[in-house]
Amino acid sequence: MSARGDATKQKLFDATLKLATSRGLVGITVDEIAATAGVAKGTVYYNFASKDALVDALLRYGVGQLADRLRAAGEGKESMAALESQVDSALEFIAEYPGFSQILVSEMWRTPGQWHETLTLLREEIISIVKDTLQRIADERGLPETIKIPTAAAGLFGTMLVVALDWRVFQPHRSKADVRDSVLLLVRGMAESG
Numbered sequence: 560m561s562a563r564g565d566a567t568k569q570k571l572f573d574a575t576l577k578l579a580t581s582r583g584l585v586g587i588t589v590d591e592i593a594a595t596a597g598v599a600k601g602t603v604y605y606n607f608a609s610k611d612a613l614v615d616a617l618l619r620y621g622v623g624q625l626a627d628r629l630r631a632a633g634e635g636k637e638s639m640a641a642l643e644s645q646v647d648s649a650l651e652f653i654a655e656y657p658g659f660s661q662i663l664v665s666e667m668w669r670t671p672g673q674w675h676e677t678l679t680l681l682r683e684e685i686i687s688i689v690k691d692t693l694q695r696i697a698d699e700r701g702l703p704e705t706i707k708i709p710t711a712a713a714g715l716f717g718t719m720l721v722v723a724l725d726w727r728v729f730q731p732h733r734s735k736a737d738v739r740d741s742v743l744l745l746v747r748g749m750a751e752s753g
Contacts, residue, residue: 568606570596572617580658583665584614585673615677618666621659622681625652629688638695639747645692646719646739653723654735664720686712718742 574596578587589610593600607613632648633641653660667678690712697708719742726738 567598567602568616570598571603571606571613572620575613575617576656576658576662579662584662611673614674617659618663618674618677618681621656621663622685624656625649626684626688628652629685633688633692638692638699642689642692642696643739643743645689646742647735649719650723650726650735650738650742653720654727657724657727660720660724664724682716686716689715715742 571592574592575584575587578591578595587610589603590600592610592613593603596602603610603613607616628648628651629645632644636644663678666674667682686709690708693702693708693712693715696702697706702708722738722742726733730738
């Protein structure tokens with residue numbers, strides 16, 4: 560893919576995020592995306608077969624970026640330090656891309672959602688990264704036997720998304736470290752009681 564094609568797709572992603580942040584994904588049209596991106600409607604269809612294909616690519620792109628950041632943040636660190644770094648990385652990502660995060664939260668729990676199948680796969684990718692780190696904590700520090708790692712990973716992922724959005728919208732005066740510590744309070748308590 561050419562750099563120009565990448566730039567055009569990025570403009571379309573940015574326009575979709577801008578529109579969807581205030582109105583959600585379902586109500587926006589290809590005409591509005593094209594106008595907001597400053598391109599012809601045909602450019603949208605040249606790059607994506609449909610609005611659904613554009614949204615699908617946007618979701619994959621955004622979650623891929625988040626997954627890459629989480630993997631990199633956890634590499635080469637002790638388990639709890641890795642988790643702290645991953646939560647920091649998630650908070651930074653959500654602060655950097657609040658529109659994408661709002662879409663992710665609203666669409667992920669919409670039932671049935673238009674992009675449910677894509678989001679299910681993407682959710683599993685993120686949760687598996689968190690699950691691996693929680694398993695390392697369990698192996699290194701111990702966790703109570705009643706803790707189910709897959710459920711805890713899903714809960715931590717959901718907590719990161721919701722708490723980070725709450726931070727950006729309602730409590731922007733809080734420091735990232737304070738928000739991270741709030742998210743990790745539960746995990747630290749489990750590790751200490753294990």
